[in-house]
Amino acid sequence: xxxxxxxxxAPPIGKDVRRFRTAPRHxxxxxxxxxxxxxxVGALGATGCSRVASASDEHGGDLLDRLRAQxxxxxxxxxxxPFGYIDTNGDLTGEAPELAKAIFxxxxxxxxxxxxxxxxxxxxxxxxxxxxxxAAGMYVNPERCEQVIFADPDYQMLDSFIVRxxxxxxxxxxxxxxxxxxxxxxxxxxxxxxYAVDAGYKESDILIVPDQVAGLNAVEAGRAxxxxxxxxxxxxxxxxxxxxxxxxxxxxxxKGERHVDGGAFAFRPTETKLRDAFNVELHKLKKSGELxxxxxxxxxxxxxxxxxxxxxxxxx
Numbered sequence: 526x527x528x529x530x531x532x533x534x535a536p537p538i539g540k541d542v543r544r545f546r547t548a549p550r551h552x553x554x555x556x557x558x559x560x561x562x563x564x565x566v567g568a569l570g571a572t573g574c575s576r577v578a579s580a581s582d583e584h585g586g587d588l589l590d591r592l593r594a595q596x597x598x599x600x601x602x603x604x605x606x607p608f609g610y611i612d613t614n615g616d617l618t619g620e621a622p623e624l625a626k627a628i629f630x631x632x633x634x635x636x637x638x639x640x641x642x643x644x645x646x647x648x649x650x651x652x653x654x655x656x657x658x659x660a661a662g663m664y665v666n667p668e669r670c671e672q673v674i675f676a677d678p679d680y681q682m683l684d685s686f687i688v689r690x691x692x693x694x695x696x697x698x699x700x701x702x703x704x705x706x707x708x709x710x711x712x713x714x715x716x717x718x719x720y721a722v723d724a725g726y727k728e729s730d731i732l733i734v735p736d737q738v739a740g741l742n743a744v745e746a747g748r749a750x751x752x753x754x755x756x757x758x759x760x761x762x763x764x765x766x767x768x769x770x771x772x773x774x775x776x777x778x779x780k781g782e783r784h785v786d787g788g789a790f791a792f793r794p795t796e797t798k799l800r801d802a803f804n805v806e807l808h809k810l811k812k813s814g815e816l817x818x819x820x821x822x823x824x825x826x827x828x829x830x831x832x833x834x835x836x837x838x839x840x841x
Contacts, residue, residue, distance in 0.1 A: 585799075588657060588796045589802055592634045596634060599638045599640050599658075600637050600639055601642060601656040601660065606761065607761065608662030609639075611639065620662060620825065625660045627810065628803055628806045644713065648791065651673060651792075658790055659790060664838075665839060667840040669791070670839035670840070672794075673791040675791055675792070675835040679788065680788050681786065682755045682788060684717060684755065684777055684786075685754065685760065685771050686759065687740055687759050697773070698778070699724035699778070702751060703725040707751055708732065708750045709721055710734055710744070710753070711732075712737065712740065712754065713736075723777075723778070732749050741769055757824055
C-alpha cells in the first residue's frame with residue numbers, strides 16, 4: 526500500500542497507500558534505501574533519498590545500537606493482508622513482518638513486536654516514536670520521502686480494479702474511469718486517489734472507504750463501479766466473491782509516463798545508520814534468492830521482485 530495502495534498513512538492524500546482488514550476483521554497499497562558507510566558496500570548507500578539526512582549527520586542515529594541492546598524492534602503495521610497483519614492465531618505475519626524478522630535477526634535483534642495502527646497513522650506514529658520502523662509494504666513516493674527515509678523497495682506493484690463480474694463498463698485504467706463517468710472508490714490515504722485525480726477525476730466525487738473489503742462491498746452493492754488498489758490485494762479479496770472480479774494489473778499514467786510503485790520499510794530521517802544496515806542485508810537476500818522465498822507464500826510472484834531504488838522513487 527497501497528496512497529501507496531494504498532492503505533497507508535496520515536500524511537496528505539497521495540502520500541499513503543493500502544489497507545486491507547486482517548483477522549479477525551480482515552483490515553487493510555498506493556502509499557519507507559542506503560547502506561552502511563563501509564568501503565565495498567558504500568556504493569549502495571547512494572540509494573538513499575536525497576532529501577533526508579545522510580549517515581554522517583549525527584552519526585546516523587543510535588537506534589540500531591539500542592535495538593541490539595533491547596533485543597526487540599517495534600514494527601508499525603496497518604493490518605493489511607498480505608503486507609503486515611495479525612493472523613487468526615494471533616501471530617504477526619505478512620510479507621513485511623516476515624522480512625523484518627529475517628533482516629533484524631541478521632542485525633542482532635532477535636524479536637519483533639507488532640504495533641498495529643491505521644495506515645494513515647503510520648508515518649506520524651513512526652516520527653512520534655510509537656514504533657521503530659514501518660513494516661507495512663508502504664509505497665515510496667516523493668511526498669513520503671519528505672517525512673521519512675526508506676530502504677530500497679523489497680517489491681514492486683501494479684494497480685488493479687475490483688469491478689462487477691464481466692467488467693460491464695470495460696474499466697481498465699484511470700482514464701477509462703473518467704471517460705466513462707464511472708463511480709470510483711478507493712481506500713483512505715491510498716496513492717490511487719492521486720492517480721485518479723491526475724487522470725481528471727474530481728477528488729470530491731471519489732468514494733473513500735476503509736479498505737479493500739469495504740471496496741469489494743461497495744462494488745457488489747452498486748455504490749461503486751470500480752475500487753482501485755494494488756494488484757495483489759485486489760486479486761486476493763475477490764477470490765470468494767461471486768459478484769466481483771479483479772481487472773488485469775496495469776501501471777497508472779503519471780505525467781504521461783507509465784509508473785510502477787515500489788513498497789519498502791520506512792525509518793525516521795535521523796536513523797540513517799539503521800536504514801543503511803537494513804539495506805545491506807536486504808540486498809544480500811535479493812542476491813541469494815531468499816527474499817523471494819520469504820515473499821512467495823504471500824502471493825508475490827517473480828514479476829513483483831524489483832531492482833528499483835528508493836532514490837529513484839523519491840525523485841532524487
